[in-house]
Amino acid sequence: MKLDLPPQTILLPSPVLIIGSYDADGKPNIMTASWGGIASSKPPCISVSLREATLTYHNIKEAKAFTVNIPSEKYFREADFAGMVSGRDHDKFKETGLTPEKSKLVNAPVVKEFPYALECNLVKMVELGLHTMFIGEIVGLVAQSEAVNPHQIPDIEKVRPMLWGSYGSMAYYGIGSRLADAFSVGNELKKWS
Amino acid sequence: MKLDLPPQTILLPSPVLIIGSYDADGKPNIMTASWGGIASSKPPCISVSLREATLTYHNIKEAKAFTVNIPSEKYFREADFAGMVSGRDHDKFKETGLTPEKSKLVNAPVVKEFPYALECNLVKMVELGLHTMFIGEIVGLVAQSEAVNPHQIPDIEKVRPMLWGSYGSMAYYGIGSRLADAFSVGNELKKWS
Numbered sequence: 050m051k052l053d054l055p056p057q058t059i060l061l062p063s064p065v066l067i068i069g070s071y072d073a074d075g076k077p078n079i080m081t082a083s084w085g086g087i088a089s090s091k092p093p094c095i096s097v098s099l100r101e102a103t104l105t106y107h108n109i110k111e112a113k114a115f116t117v118n119i120p121s122e123k124y125f126r127e128a129d130f131a132g133m134v135s136g137r138d139h140d141k142f143k144e145t146g147l148t149p150e151k152s153k154l155v156n157a158p159v160v161k162e163f164p165y166a167l168e169c170n171l172v173k174m175v176e177l178g179l180h181t182m183f184i185g186e187i188v189g190l191v192a193q194s195e196a197v198n199p200h201q202i203p204d205i206e207k208v209r210p211m212l213w214g215s216y217g218s219m220a221y222y223g224i225g226s227r228l229a230d231a232f233s234v235g236n237e238l239k240k241w242s
Numbered sequence: 243m244k245l246d247l248p249p250q251t252i253l254l255p256s257p258v259l260i261i262g263s264y265d266a267d268g269k270p271n272i273m274t275a276s277w278g279g280i281a282s283s284k285p286p287c288i289s290v291s292l293r294e295a296t297l298t299y300h301n302i303k304e305a306k307a308f309t310v311n312i313p314s315e316k317y318f319r320e321a322d323f324a325g326m327v328s329g330r331d332h333d334k335f336k337e338t339g340l341t342p343e344k345s346k347l348v349n350a351p352v353v354k355e356f357p358y359a360l361e362c363n364l365v366k367m368v369e370l371g372l373h374t375m376f377i378g379e380i381v382g383l384v385a386q387s388e389a390v391n392p393h394q395i396p397d398i399e400k401v402r403p404m405l406w407g408s409y410g411s412m413a414y415y416g417i418g419s420r421l422a423d424a425f426s427v428g429n430e431l432k433k434w435s
Contacts, residue, residue: 050387051354052394053346056286056380059360059396060279061312061403062255062417086253086279088291089373093249096289096375098281119254125421129428145431153246161244167252175368177377180282182289184370187249194243198410201245203252205407210254211421212405214398217391219424224255225416228318228404232412235322238338 058084062212065128065221068097069116069149069158069166070108072136077149077158079118079141080105081132083213084180093187095167098180104136109171109183114155117185118166119203122211122223129221154189164196164208251277255405258321258414261290262309262342262351262359263301265329270342270351272311272334273298274325276406277373286380288360291373297329302364302376307348310378311359312396315404315416322414347382357389357401 063083070078082105085097095117099106109115120128127145134141142149142158149158152168159166169185190203198204211221256276263271275298278290288310292299302308313321320338327334335342335351342351345361352359362378383396391397404414 052385052387052390054383054385054390054394056360057383057395058280058283058286058288058380059358059383060257060259060288060310061396061398061401062257062405063280064253064255066253084280084282086289086291087251087256087277088289088375089277089370090251091372092370093251094370094373095251095253096279096281098279117253122418122421126427126431129422129424129426130431131428133425133428134432165252167249173368173370175366175375175377177282177285177287177366179284180287182281182368182377184368184375187251190247190250190252192245192247194245197245197247200410201247202250202410203254203408204410205254205415206411208254208410212255212417213424214420215396217393217395217397217401218399218420219426221421221424221427222398223418223421224405224407225315225418227407227411228315228414228416229322230413231322231406232326233322234319234414235324235326238319238323239327 059215063215065211065213067118067120068105069118070105071112072108073111077142078104078136079131081128088184094184095187096182096184098182100180112156113171114157115169115185116157116159116166118160118163119210120163121209125211125221159191165192165203252408256408258404258406260311260313261298262311263298264305265301270335271297271329272324274321281377287377288380289375289377291375293373305349306364307350308362309350309352309359311353311356312403313356314402318404318414352384358385358396
């Protein structure tokens, strides 16, 4: 049976993005966000939506830069914590034991322990209401050598990222089994048509 | 060892979004996209990035509406196919055997067989380069009764969505095991601080 329901902001799966930024005094902060995605290929851009109430919103607006750090699944405690408290009241790097490293390319910190991070310069802000989209041009990628494939591309089976199950489950999940090759398995339907 | 790499549009995990739209003659089309995410809570909005070369780009620009359909993992063939061919040359509903149902709320088709869909009216287009972000206000959600929890929210453990491993693996994956409760497990670090 089909149900007609009110609008819900549920996208499955949603990523777990750890946004790195500096405040006006150069203090590094992290915040967990789940509402974002790749926005364009040329130029390479990513979008992350933030509320004005967050410290990260103001940090990025001032510093014009941020990082998107992808945690591996073993960091679910740290990811959850970074989404529960504000950098105004907490030194989230210190309290999680994570290590900030200054990006060589942008004015934002990278989380040393995580498998990879996208280094972004702010190019556009799009105000939508309670949230504002921060669109950053990806100018570099920092990765642990163990997290990439032979072509130096982050490999999901090595990164082992977590995902958020959104409001229907209120839980984090790991990555499951490989289902099929992309841009390939669909050919089976081509033959049948 | 940390590697400093050129920019890459790699977000892990990335969702598998089946975008439903009508062309000028009312013919339904689907296209697979992976670059998008929830954009705001109030108003509830979602963003999907599309190239101007796609039929879906023009369909949405004209019809001012689209759906974001979330396939369960068993539909990996259909999802892959819908991302490999153009609706200009193919009737993708017919060739996949999927069924279009007109949304009751917006001028776009819903994929009947999939666990749920977001019904969206186009509110903004943001041109970034090769891709344009299509930002839609989510005005309703259509779900199979088997896909929601008792609060009528899509439940990832019932939806069983797939995800895309991006260019590092070029494969689709299922959802893995539950790691921890969100907005909860982080409290363990609060106590330690």
